[in-house]
Amino acid sequence: MYNPCKQAYFLKHMQVELHPYCRQNKLRDFCREKGIQLCAYSPLGARGTAWANNAVMDSPLLKQIALDRGKTVAQVCLRWVYEQGDCIIVKSFNESRLQENIGIFDWELTDADRDSISTIKESRGCLDTFVHESGPYKTIDEFWDGEITGDK
Numbered sequence: 001m002y003n004p005c006k007q008a009y010f011l012k013h014m015q016v017e018l019h020p021y022c023r024q025n026k027l028r029d030f031c032r033e034k035g036i037q038l039c040a041y042s043p044l045g046a047r048g049t050a051w052a053n054n055a056v057m058d059s060p061l062l063k064q065i066a067l068d069r070g071k072t073v074a075q076v077c078l079r080w081v082y083e084q085g086d087c088i089i090v091k092s093f094n095e096s097r098l099q100e101n102i103g104i105f106d107w108e109l110t111d112a113d114r115d116s117i118s119t120i121k122e123s124r125g126c127l128d129t130f131v132h133e134s135g136p137y138k139t140i141d142e143f144w145d146g147e148i149t150g151d152k
């Protein structure tokens with residue numbers, strides 16, 4: 001598994017929306033090549049915000065994985081981000097959920113879990129904010145470089 005702690009030379013980082021429904025594979029490859037540490041904001045999909053992606057916490061697949069591992073959907077998301085070698089910024093104002101969110105270091109997802117997550121059709125919270133027929137990005141596909149498509 002990729003271990004960010006061994007990559008002490010990382011001096012730069014980039015924060016982006018990153019979770020099982022927004023995997024940022026192209027950006028991660030680019031950042032690795034340039035020595036930039038990728039950092040996941042809204043790793044649970046940011047429920048309750050204007051940029052929320054509720055698909056994450058409502059995901060039947062993630063719920064099944066959580067059931068199989070005896071964990072919560074939030075822990076599955078956070079563990080998945082951690083296993084990608086990315087930093088995590090998760091937010092909670094609730095003490096028990098804060099505890100839950102750090103309970104991701106003494107277990108692993110299985111290869112089958114990781115494989116099934118990699119097949120999820122991706123989606124992002126703010127799909128069309130930066131897309132306009134008169135702007136530089138005319139379609140959602142163009143803006144997200146083909147990783148996210150318009151048929152959400």
Ligand SMILES: NC(=O)c1ccc[n+]([C@@H]2O[C@H](COP(=O)([O-])OP(=O)(O)OC[C@H]3O[C@@H](n4cnc5c(N)ncnc54)[C@H](OP(=O)(O)O)[C@@H]3O)[C@@H](O)[C@H]2O)c1
Pocket residue numbers: 015016040041042043044045046047048049072074075089090091092093094097098100101
């Ligand atoms: N750099 C940037 O441009 C940027 C952009 C967006 C966000 N961020 C930062 O990234 C951090 C996290 O992002 P975010 O707050 O947008 O989204 P998030 O961490 O994905 O989601 C936060 C929401 O999930 C809930 N939650 C937390 N742990 C949970 C758990 N174990 N089970 C169920 N629900 C849980 C929280 O509610 P409770 O509080 O009730 O637990 C809150 O409603 C924030 O500090 C934010 O400021 C940075």
